Amino acid sequence: xxxxxxxxxxxxxxxxALGVAAGLVLNAFQSNLVFFFTPTQxxxxxxxxxxxxxxxxxxxxxxxxxxxDALTVNFKVTDGAQSVPVVYTGILPDLxxxxxxxxxxxxxxxxxxFTARQVLAKHDENYMPPEAAExxxxxxxxxxxxxxxxxxxxxQ
Amino acid sequence: MNWFYFSSPSTFYGLAGxxxxxxxxxxxxLAAAGLYLGLGVAxxxxxxxAVYRVIFIHVPTAWMSMFLYxxxxxxxxxxxxxxxxxxxxxxxxxAPTGAMFTFVALWTGAFWGRPTWGTYxxxxxxxxxxxxxxxxxxxxxxxxxAFEDPRRGDRxxxxxxxxxxxxxxxxxxxxxxxxxxxxxSSVSFKGTSMHVTMLAGMLxxxxxxxxxxxxxTLVRVRAVILERERRAQWVRDLxxx
Numbered sequence: 272x273x274x275x276x277x278x279x280x281x282x283x284x285x286x287x288a289l290g291v292a293a294g295l296v297l298n299a300f301q302s303n304l305v306f307f308f309t310p311t312q313x314x315x316x317x318x319x320x321x322x323x324x325x326x327x328x329x330x331x332x333x334x335x336x337x338x339x340d341a342l343t344v345n346f347k348v349t350d351g352a353q354s355v356p357v358v359y360t361g362i363l364p365d366l367x368x369x370x371x372x373x374x375x376x377x378x379x380x381x382x383x384x385f386t387a388r389q390v391l392a393k394h395d396e397n398y399m400p401p402e403a404a405e406x407x408x409x410x411x412x413x414x415x416x417x418x419x420x421x422x423x424x425x426x427q
Numbered sequence: 428m429n430w431f432y433f434s435s436p437s438t439f440y441g442l443a444g445x446x447x448x449x450x451x452x453x454x455x456x457l458a459a460a461g462l463y464l465g466l467g468v469a470x471x472x473x474x475x476x477a478v479y480r481v482i483f484i485h486v487p488t489a490w491m492s493m494f495l496y497x498x499x500x501x502x503x504x505x506x507x508x509x510x511x512x513x514x515x516x517x518x519x520x521x522a523p524t525g526a527m528f529t530f531v532a533l534w535t536g537a538f539w540g541r542p543t544w545g546t547y548x549x550x551x552x553x554x555x556x557x558x559x560x561x562x563x564x565x566x567x568x569x570x571x572x573a574f575e576d577p578r579r580g581d582r583x584x585x586x587x588x589x590x591x592x593x594x595x596x597x598x599x600x601x602x603x604x605x606x607x608x609x610x611x612s613s614v615s616f617k618g619t620s621m622h623v624t625m626l627a628g629m630l631x632x633x634x635x636x637x638x639x640x641x642x643x644t645l646v647r648v649r650a651v652i653l654e655r656e657r658r659a660q661w662v663r664d665l666x667x668x
């Protein structure tokens with residue numbers, strides 16, 4: 272074998288070994304690399320109850336209620352199967368809307384209500400002009416929900 | 428035909444000099460067309476309004492940041508396997524452009540994230556792995572220049588660049604493998620979930636970024652060649668002429 276063939280094989284072999292190692296490490300850290308938990312995981316108590324964590328899902332349609340101080344908002348986060356009631360005091364991002372993606376950071380109280388410290392809007396991968404969105408809405412296309420559920424939805 | 432004619436620094440120096448200007452011109456023309464499509468023709472987004480238009484910079488630069496790293500790592504592999512000189516110089520020439528694109532992708536992403544998500548930065552898998560890519564570029568450049576003997580720098584940094592390739596699939600697939608705040612890909616090999624004019628603007632801008640990267644790399648590699656070959660007769664002749 273020529274020296275350069277040996278070197279090429281060493282690089283390919285090394286990369287393959289490194290790839291496998293990285294794959295195993297990432298797999299082991301799977302749950303720590305997750306940016307947010309789903310409402311189903313909250314319902315199953317698969318979440319850290321003693322510290323802050325994030326939940327992600329869609330803002331359930333018809334559940335957004337503002338309190339009189341105009342800053343406190345109550346809403347439910349749903350993943351289609353389960354939903355978690357959330358209370359948040361603060362300014363919401365522009366993209367916060369019913370039926371759209373949201374990620375909230377905070378903790379679950381004894382009453383089962385998630386008190387959020389921070390609420391982030393999660394955008395989906397659809398980019399379209401308002402007319403197209405309107406046409407889809409009239410056709411009753413549940414676009415956002417499908418796409419949200421399909422992203423990162425690997426079971427733990 | 429001699430396939431390796433241009434693999435010698437002295438012949439490639441001339442070729443790079445001839446190819447760089449047309450690359451820059453193409454980049455400028457494509458950027459003008461892409462920005463016209465993106466800022467003038469493409470409709471506003473239904474949810475985000477005009478702020479989405481950052482994708483015409485953000486997505487091309489993010490693609491280029493990963494692609495350039497891959498090209499750089501390929502040159503590094505050539506360096507280690509065949510001990511060729513020009514490939515190491517090409518890798519050195521690509522790195523700053525790649526780092527620049529990575530930085531622009533992170534920067535524009537932060538400014539998009541503030542109005543859309545509500546935050547400049549989150550430690551989700553996509554953002555974090557892209558930041559690691561920026562550090563890989565920095566690490567590569569630092570290591571390549573850390574040795575008195577540039578050939579040792581070539582080999583050491585080549586190894587680092589090749590190891591860093593592991594990060595590329597992590598960046599690309601992070602939005603599929605884990606729950607991230609960053610949305611999934613709008614454009615994939617299977618199709619797209621974007622309006623056609625928006626997509627056209629983004630692709631034209633990507634080609635522009637590509638051409639710019641080629642031009643910038645060629646100009647830089649000429650400087651690297653001159654510096655490294657300064658004792659060679661052909662460079663002395665260049666100075667004498």
